[in-house]
Amino acid sequence: MNVFVIGIGHIGGSMAIDIKAAFNEAKVYGIDKNEEHLDKSLSLGVIDEKSTYSSLSEADVVIIAIPVDVTVAELPKVLDEVNEHCLVFDVSSTKEQLCKVVSKHKNRRNYLATHPIAGTEFSGPEAAIANLFRDKTNIICEVEKTAFKLQEKAMNIFNRLGMRIRYMDPESHDKHIAYVSHLSHISSFMLGKTVIEKEKNERDIFDMAGSGFASTVRLAKSSPAMWAPIFEQNKENVIESLEEYIANLTQFKELMEHNDFSKIFQEMKETNYIKSILKGIA
Amino acid sequence: MNVFVIGIGHIGGSMAIDIKAAFNEAKVYGIDKNEEHLDKSLSLGVIDEKSTYSSLSEADVVIIAIPVDVTVAELPKVLDEVNEHCLVFDVSSTKEQLCKVVSKHKNRRNYLATHPIAGTEFSGPEAAIANLFRDKTNIICEVEKTAFKLQEKAMNIFNRLGMRIRYMDPESHDKHIAYVSHLSHISSFMLGKTVIEKEKNERDIFDMAGSGFASTVRLAKSSPAMWAPIFEQNKENVIESLEEYIANLTQFKELMEHNDFSKIFQEMKETNYIKSILKGIA
DSSP states (O other): OEEEEESOSHHHHHHHHHHHHHOTTOEEEEEOSOHHHHHHHHHTTSOSEEOOGGGGGGOSEEEEOSOHHHHHHHHHHHHHHSOTTOEEEEOOSOOHHHHHHTTTOTTGGGEEEEEEOOOOSOOSGGGOOTTTTTTOEEEEEOGGGSOHHHHHHHHHHHHHTTOEEEEEOHHHHHHHHIIIIIHHHHHHHHHHHHHHHHHTTOGGGGGGOOHHHHHHHGGGGSOHHHHHHHHHHTHHHHHHHHHHHHHHHHHHHHHHHTTOHHHHHHHHHHHTTHHHHHTTOO | OEEEEESOSHHHHHHHHHHHHHOTTOEEEEEOSOHHHHHHHHHTTSOSEEOOGGGGGGOSEEEEOSOHHHHHHHHHHHHHHSOTTOEEEEOOSOOHHHHHHTTTOTTGGGEEEEEEOOOOSOOSGGGOOTTTTTTOEEEEEOGGGSOHHHHHHHHHHHHHTTOEEEEEOHHHHHHHHIIIIIHHHHHHHHHHHHHHHHHTTOGGGGGGOOHHHHHHHGGGGSOHHHHHHHHHHTHHHHHHHHHHHHHHHHHHHHHHHTTOHHHHHHHHHHHTTHHHHHTTOO
16 A cells, blocks of 8 residues: 655654554655655654655555645645545645635545544654554544545544544534634634743743643644644634634623622633533543 | 641642651641541541641641632631741742731741642642642742741751742732733633533534643633632732733734734744743643
8 A cells, every 4th residue: 555645744744653553565655845854754764765746646545734725735736646546635624625625626536634633732753653643533524525435445544543533514624623723722822922922031930830831832832834824724713713712801801800700700610611521632 | 747737629638748758757637618628638648637726826837728818818817826936838829918918917927928839720639649749839928027947947848849949029929920820721711611602502523622622721620719819819910911912812813814824923933932931841
């Protein structure tokens, strides 16, 4: 099985590692515009060989793991190159625009739109690790538009990687993921920004920061090259979620200004419900 | 050494455990208005005996680990009861009001204002664990107002528990802790609220949440009984930090509305600086 991974970073590289471990017959070819990343992933044993688009016709599986804006540009080109038995899937955090851009492509049936919810704040080939996808959710959109045999091929891979499968339409995916993922990244980046601005001349202050602060700003370590395009592609949904978040923060501030700490207590009490939601997530 | 712990929860209980482990001669007495918590901590071996304020005159050390509003009310009463060799310290997250309330107390020299930055989202005696304080920062305010011998007694305890000591005036403590701790809790609670409100009828959606979401809303599991009084006592500083946070979020939203994703990229890139700050924190 010839597996071509385009973009050997945290997700693409981790997938390469798991596929090589799960399928004896798999050979993983890496494609990346960053030559250093390619060399690094070769020396780390994440990929078996470097490759280019001109070899894509030999692929049995192509995995696209690059920023979402680049994916929108590259996916049609990849579909142009592959043979009729090749499965192409991407792993990006937005799905609507991507599904739209290939909806009329003659090889649409080779493509499966997926979003494995497994990323962390790390990026690059050094962040490729084994078993990243075990017990993680993989959201699949428009499954009915993919050829049966290629659906089967994809499920076989995802099962061997240990993922839970959920099916969803791309519009719903993008709407909900704005709340449970994209908004978290903005809240974290802006929290980091607020504190850095305040304390930039007082580095000692960070000695006062505990594990709670570390946890809430963890996502502010994430790659801007990955996240700016996600916010752009999911603009409407993200803005809506941000507006609701800002409204809630403003209301909280007003409650404080009016010394209504019993209402603040109540709000927090109700939000403690998050405990039951978080059971089972990382 | 008779150690009285008032409030046997996550912090008070964990301190009891470590002190018993570090000092053979220590006997830990628990005082708590919640009788269930007392029984629980006795059966867990967190304390040696239940006690009451009427025995405080026999104490060598009193640790106050109750919500900050109750601490303000109780600290003067505790100082009324203790003998001249007794060290009294609290562990609360705000320091200014507390230092003020005892500034004229005849036994002010028995008191040391401390804030061990070691809490988590857990609470209650079941959350008492060993080694919670190892390598954590302990902020001490107005050290010069505590009797020399009692400063020494306190340092001996904190060293044996493995804490780093930092000295600070109570006003600075409360100002900075608003940014590196209190604001994180509000950002987390309001993020949890925003997502719960949006998705309350669609529980499946939380299957889409990954470790990033879990990390940013972790603090929304925290105890409202502990946090509402903290926000109340540190009202001015917390409101200021909230205003700056809301302004940054609003600016981010406006950049999105104006499609200025290169500026968004830049903002995130600069905030990635948080990586170097977080090194060494949990």
